[in-house]
Structures are given as C-alpha cells and as structure tokens.
Amino acid sequence: MLYFIPTPIGNLNDISFRALSVLESCEFLFCEDTRVSKSLIALLNTRFNAKIYPKKFISLHSHNEKELLEKLDLSIFDKNTAYVSDAGMPTISDPGKYLLEFALKNKLSYEVLPGANxxxxxxxxxxxxxxxxxxxxxxxxxxxxxxxxxxxxxxxxxxxxxxxxxxxxxxxxxxxxxxxxxxxxxxxxxxxxxxxxxxxxxxxxxxxxxxxxxxxxxxxxxxQGNFKQEFNTNTLCEKDILELDLPLKIKSKLLAKMSGKSPKEFYKKLILS
CATH class of the missing domain: 3.30.950.10 (Tetrapyrrole methylase, C-terminal domain)
Incomplete structure (x- = not known):
C-alpha cells in the first residue's frame, strides 16, 4: 500500500494519530527532502513516543521524480510505503503528483490521509x-x-x-x-x-x-471574489465559433484566444476537418 501523508505546517501537534500509526508501519519513505523528513521523524519519535523507523528514505522531488519513477521496481510497493512532502498536503503546491499518477497507471493501491493544509x-x-x-x-x-x-x-x-x-x-x-x-x-x-x-x-x-x-x-x-463578475450563459463557446461564417485563420485566432493554445494548432485541425 502506498500512503500520501500530510505533515505539520508549523505545529508538531497537528500530526494525526493515524498518520503516526501509518508511518510506523512503513518500510520505505519517499520524501521531498530526506534531511527534513529525518528531522521530522526524530521529533515525532521523541514527542509522541512513536516508533517510526523506515528501512530506507528515498528522495523524490520535482527535479528527479520522473526519472526515478521510470526506473523504480514495483515490488517496493509490496510493503507499506509512504510519501511525505516537507510540510503540508502532498501535491498541493508540493511534489507528489507524478507518484500519484504512477500509482494510478500501475494500478497500485494507494490512500491519501487527511491533514494540515x-x-x-x-x-x-x-x-x-x-x-x-x-x-x-x-x-x-x-x-x-x-x-x-x-x-x-x-x-x-x-x-x-x-x-x-x-x-x-x-x-x-x-x-x-x-x-x-x-x-x-x-x-x-x-x-x-x-x-x-x-x-x-x-x-x-x-x-x-x-x-x-x-x-x-x-x-x-x-x-475576495469579484461578485459582479458572473458567468454569462451567452458567452461564445468553441462550438459557436466553429459555426460562424469566418475565414479559417480568423476562427483559429479566436479559438486560440479563448483557450490559450496556439492558432497554428487550431488552423491545422480546421483544415483537416
């Protein structure tokens, strides 16, 4: 089982009992920064008398996650494994997204624990x-x-x-x-x-x-939200633009403006359609 475990964002007491229990069961720990995670676990063991002793800490962050996951032996997930970022909920402006996608792609069992955000x-x-x-x-x-x-x-x-x-x-x-x-x-x-x-x-x-x-x-x-800015049900959508009697280049520019994509991309699609 692969767990994504949120860690405290400031107050050590914000760790959950469940997070401590899961961490104690894990043999492998993927970390945004192994140094930060090792320090955190030392504090958790001292403060809460926990027994978190993973066999291996594995560095997994935005600069190496794709390359590391390509070479990863799936047998590692036969044991309880967890991912922790330095602080807070994994994948929310933190690494972990590619590991989660990797789990889905390879049909690995995983669970995201609730926690600090x-x-x-x-x-x-x-x-x-x-x-x-x-x-x-x-x-x-x-x-x-x-x-x-x-x-x-x-x-x-x-x-x-x-x-x-x-x-x-x-x-x-x-x-x-x-x-x-x-x-x-x-x-x-x-x-x-x-x-x-x-x-x-x-x-x-x-x-x-x-x-x-x-x-x-x-x-x-x-x-605060701009409450005056309401979604207009009469706003043009892609289908409306495609139905307009306009040159393909103009349609491509309008579609690109709406989506943020390249006009060339739309132009090629329109020619082939």
Missing amino acids: AALVALVSSSFCEKEFIFMGFLAHRGKERQKDIEKLLSNPYPSIVYESPKRILSLVKELANLDANKELFAIKEISKKFQTQFKGRAKELLKELENANLKGEWVLVV
Missing part, C-alpha cells in the same frame, strides 16, 4: 467563502505571466487563494492595490506557528500595514 486554514480564517473558491497556488514570479495571474486574481468570481514568499508578498499587495484599492484581502503568515499573524482589510489599507510589518515567514493571501 495552509490554503484551507487561510480561506476559513478570511470569512470570504460561502461555497465555491479558487486555489491558484504560487503565481508566476515575473513578467507577463505574473501580470496575467494578478489580473485573473482580481477578476475571479470566487475567493482566490495564493501562496507567496516573504520576498514578494509586499509587491503583490502593492500591485493589487494599484489595480483595485478597495479589494478586500486577507493575509496570514506562519500558520499554526508561534508567531502566526494575520491581516484583513482593503488592499490600500493592507499595504500600509504590511509596509510596517515583519514579513518573515511563508504567506497565504486570500482575495
């Missing part, structure tokens, strides 16, 4: 969410892609959650304030740690607070 803690703390929400993870760091992400963040109809580093949190709030000074924001850092701190207010107010705040630590920002 910064995005949901921030969302609930913000009070912005009534039903739907959007998780955007980390935004692009720079250039046009970052600008697109920020524009999307402001236009999303539902509350949006983003992760941000201490180096960029102030610039992000400043960019949001420049575009919509009255947008309601909620920012929280160091979730579940001793110095957890949170801020809530309009973008222009939050910017002033953060300019005088200690920004060290990992941040989660929740942006």
